[in-house]
Amino acid sequence: MAEQHHEKYYVPASSPWPIVGAIGLGLIAFGAGHTVIDMKNEVDGWGANVLTGGIIVMLVMLFGWFRDQINESMSGLYSAQLGHSYRQGMAWFIFSEIMFFAAFFGALFYARVIAVEWLGGASNNAMTNEVLWPGFEAMWPLTQTPGGTETQAMGWAGLPLYNTLILITSSFTCHFAHVGLEKGKRKQLTLWLGITILLGCIFLYLQGAEYVHAYEELGLTLSSGVYGNTFYLLTGFHGVHVTLGTLMLIIMFLRILKGHFTPEHHFAFQATSWYWHFVDVVWVCLFIFVYVL
């Protein structure tokens, strides 16, 4: 691939944004750490202020950095080779995200297939069950923990099923928008992209409703044992990613209204669309392994 590209490769001379971003991340880490500690000790500390400051710095950085990049891109500084760099970078970023979710899916599988079974006396652990957790029976969903916390399981019919259909549909509408962009049909592009954003927002709303239902009616909370833990961390991190994806789609929508992107040059749109499909695939895995099975 590298062999075919002899045109110039744009190397920006210098940029203030990376150091701003590093300060932002540093403040976020320091602030988040102290916020959590303050919460645990039930004191009103300054942690949350530092965290908020860090988030603001990060937002300024993201705005400035992307503005610079959009300006560079619009003035034609970016070669095809640079486009490849961006695309490959995004692909590897998504791979790293997949591995992040893999850690939590791994925890789910381990808890379900090994930890809970062993606590129930499986394999050679009869005495573990007999002596440490007498009366505990292995089950999944774990509606009664060895320690005695009780909860109810979240079914897959109803909201989760609707959400699955909504997100799968949104993957298709996102693709139609992409096709519209590549064919130069701006109307098709804006229409389908608008529908995708709408579906993303509906998904998030329903997910919120589901959490309320879980907390208020099922008694399924973050601290109701490893079933609730894996449920909330997996769906929660997925929800964060959908939120991010929806924001990215909205930004794409605004840029499209401003006339950005051509059938040939639309890396940002492509990356957003990849991200959206990734979020969708993660949800399908979630639906199967967290809700149905």
Added chain:
Amino acid sequence: MSTVVGEMDQHDHHHAPSGISRWLFTTNHKDIGSMYLWFSFIMFLVGGSMAMVIRAELFQPGLQLVDPHFFNQMTTVHGLIMVFGAVMPAFTGLANWMIPMMIGAPDMALPRMNNWSFWILPFAFAILLASLFMEGGGPAFGWTFYAPLSTTYSSDSTALFVFSVHIMGISSIMGAINVIVTIMNMRAPGMSYMKMPLFVWTWFITAFLLIAVMPVLAGAVTMVLTDKYFGTSFFDAAGGGDPVMFQHIFWFFGHPEVYIMILPSFGIISAIIPAFSRKRLFGYASMVYATAAIAGLSFLVWAHHMFTTGMPVFAELFFMYCTMLISIPTGVKVFNWVATMWRGAMTFETPMLFALAFVILFTIGGFSGLMLAITPIDFQYHDTYFVVAHFHYVLVSGAIFSIMAAAYYWLPKWTGHMYDEKLGKLHFWASLISVNVLFFPMHFAGLAGMPRRIPDYSLAFADINQIVSIGGFAFGLSQLIFLWVVIKCVKGGEKAPAKPWEGAEGLEWTVPSPAPYHTFDTPPEVK
């Protein structure tokens, strides 16, 4: 052709800008590489001084200098700093400096993100080090932060540890994405994959490992955070979780991480040994395949860190055999290096000395690793000083020696001056002797049953620990010679030619020394 670099900006970029803003705002792979290397050396000294505290306390049996809780913080933060602050950034620094020059690229593929990756690190380590001064102390659960030590029994500051590891991880992942994209997309015309220098190949595979496992570490620390602060029970049997699960998740990251810290070394040694043997590297293709095989196997061996934790017998056997399989590709490498030297016209400048010491001492570390891989024998060795001896042979006389070798090898290219060969040799011999006095007796202490991570020990181990501590202080002091050599070399010295090493090969030797601020604005033709 590609001569224009950043035509949007007004000033001339072919000369380095000056002042502090050069370092804060830079997008230049050489500047960023230098910052990584200096940062890593500072962290090496910080982590090293913690090791000195540990060795001072262990100089005599009984508790003299520090209380056990502080001792635990020292072992923990020493490990974290050396792994994430010294070894990994040093390799990233070398990658930044050398990979674009080795493949004929104008810079890294994503230059701004490159600078972001670097500048996250000082903040991450400032947070980690600051947590030591909090009430209740910093992390004291070992660098492996096993639950429930890191959840139920840890101090308040654990949240800071978690978030600093999070941003270290972000930095590593972005750095790795940059490296992998640079290698895939920025090679000069004619630089096919199988023509790439081995340092590029090994980093290519290392970057893949980093992108695959750093997110898993992020998952692990997140679960520790929620277990400690938000009432989850991933690692608590009462809620249906399992502390053993922590170890599985951690070591799924941790074992590939071990190779992240050694594969780039293999690349460095594969550059230096041919250069000073004045022969081509023996078995180039087999080196590439061996590196890939080691990386692949690294995902299948994690539970050999947990033989005594308990798992079904078939799992113990599976992980034992997979671990032993790794010795095959590693053996291929060692034999290839020896075969490269066979009948070569060898000279022994400092980089070569470090490379030779690497081959021998890393192999000792590899052999003790094979001993540890045998499940029933590991039951005896687990958590003793034998393990400490093993991984320090691999990491200090392995990874760190290779980084020293790389620094001496490329210093003339970086600074334009030859380093002081006499001082370099002094640094080498002082390090070589002291590192063995430091780590070799630990094997015996471990075999006799001395446990690791304990500030006190049986009187029977008194002599051995005194010897080890003396070796430790000597090794620590020897590294100051290195600092002196580097400063001297940066400041001046004999002018270095473009190619100071007669037998060296590669594009980096085709550009003048010091390498100009921008190299290969126009890609070179590789035949």
